[in-house]
Amino acid sequence: MKNLQVVLWRELSEKFREALIALPALIVCLILDFFAGAFLGRFFEKIMLSYPVIFVILPGLMGLRGNIFGAMASRFTTMLHLGEMEPKLRDKNVVKNIFLGILLSVLPVVVLWIVGVIKVGNVASGVIVLLIVLTSTIFVSLIMGYATAIATVLPFKRGIDPDTVAAPLVTSAGDLVTIPFLVLFILLHEDLPRLFDILVLLAVFLLLVMGFRTKFESEEKRMVGEILGIIGVLALFSSISGGLLESYSEVIYASVVFSVMYPAILDTAGNYGSIIGAKTSTKLHLGEIESVLNRDSLLDIFVYFVTSFFIAILMNVVAIGVVKVSLGKNVGLVFPFIILYPFLVLFNMFIGYFFAIIFDRLGLDPDNATVPTITTLADIFSTLFTVGVAYLIV
Template identity: 45%
Template sequence: MAVTVQEFMGRVKHAYRVSLPSLVISLVIGFFGGTFLGKYLDKISLEYPGLLIILPGMMGLRGNVFGSMASRFSTMLYLGDLEPSLREKKVLKNIVIAMMLSLIPVTVLWAVGVIQGVRYHALDILLIVVSSTILVSIILGYFTGFVTIFAFRRDVDPDSMAAPLVASVGDLLTIPSLISFILLIEASRKMFWLGNAALIAVFLLLIMVSRVRKAEVLEFRELFATVTALALLSLVSGFTLQRFSGVISASVLLGFAYPSILSSFGNYGSIIAAKTSTALHLGEVEGYLSKEPFMEMASLLLTAPIVGVLINVFGAVVVYLVTGVRIGPFYPLIISYPLMVLFIMLYSYTISYFLFQRDIDPDSVAIPLISNNSDIFGTIYVVIIAKMMVG
């Protein structure tokens, strides 16, 4: 028993030393994007309602594609299949393929929104999401490679920090980039069209430089099918967000905290999924009820109360700085947050384990599925909390 307690305390220290800082950093980053969303939520709802349907899918897509890439890089590094350098050709190829994987699902989301009747500024919205996807994918792709390789070189487990940071930076870039393109199109349509043309040209150039072959793209057909299906599933979050955007905006706090809450749930799920995937590939998990994964979840769960409190605190500070409105602690959010984290982690471990048992790589399927589902669970959670706040 003493050995088990000592081992568990070691896991707790690791969670506080490695995972918690990345989770907190991701919160800060998420609130940067949340500041834009909270400030422009009413404008988007009135003038670009189709973006609200696409937004959760775009945010989830960043975590799906690049979180999966981070986990894949981590596994490749441990197995010796990837040199720890950004100059490695496989890094650029993975980034280009990730861009391809990202563009089609967001286009599908846009098409579904149009079919469902959300056609106001439809063409503008399509160009906004395509340009944003290309720009964010380039930045996020190299950031993913840097964080994973940097951690590996310094003997820090990339699975403990890469996924949260990648997902959070994705959220950081997604919303401001969308808002920037909205402001650009309203300021100058000519510059907007030129910007679109330039980004598409860069995308085509990268395809040529990386020399990605058809066979290499087809290797990711499983991941492509997964992210496309999950993009469609994210419409649950999108239509929920569009329908209840007024309630979320009226709660004030949650309009600013929405991206951080979703990314934090996805971060917890991605950490467990990435650790489970690596452990399964290395043969360290003997069965579903193995001690190792549950010790990981228990130790990581002890960070959740801190993160829940910080969401309330950071949210209150940002709201005050932007709107001048003072918000105190909201205890239903603080109390319920760790319970949602526990649910997300158990769900993540279960999905990862049983997919691996069926010879499906968790790096390609589990992390995208978990990230997407976390967005759905998170959006429903935010709406419930918002209703409790608004009354």
């Protein structure tokens, strides 16, 4: 019994050391999320009144970035571990996956846009929103593709497991650029319409050029079909988050703090689930998981659950400062949020773990399916969580 306790303590100590390595990445992600949150809070009322379709699209759009490029990071990680990819940005897998990421980002956006137009019912403004969203998506996806490669390759070259770093950084980077780019193209459309039109044409031209220069093998085409099917279904699920955000935007706006903290809540909750999902996927590929309940994975979940209490407090404290600086308003600690947020994280981590196993047993590559699924579901649960806590404090 005593020997078992010693072994368990050693394993926990090792897990906490690993989590402490990942914690700075989570904190960096949190700061990036609040950069996006400052933009959202500053322009929340403008979007709510003039471009409500964007609210229907926004959670799915942020989630898609994490879905697509988080899955790309997971694929890169597995290929690096198996020696199928060199740790270089010029590796052929990098360029090919970047075009794939752009392609997979553009198509589901149309699905989200159609749902948004149907819900809001304003076709005229919806067309403008489509041009804004598609153009920003192409440029953001190009940036995200190389950011994903860097976030995966550099840690691997330095002996750090990219599963614990890449997915959180990639999903947060997606949130960092998504909202500012949307706001940028909204302002360009309103103030510099000619430049806006030029950028729309340039985005289409870049997509066509990359399409002509990239060729997929039969196995890669199968992978594209697999990912596209998953992303298409998840885009429909993402519209649930968007519908909730648009419907309860006034409650979130009235709470003040959540209009700024919303991207961070979605992203960090999804990050925790993505970490466990990516780690489980790698273990499955390496044959390290034989039963449904794997002790090593459960220890991972427990350790990251403990760290989420610190993240909850830090998130609230940073939000207080961002609201003060960007909106000129005073808010305080939201204790229901601090207490309940770690359990939202715990729930998402278990979803990430079990879905990785389920997809593997269904014959799907968990690298392609797990991260997109957990980030999309995390968006829905996090939006419900945000609306619920906002109701408690308004």
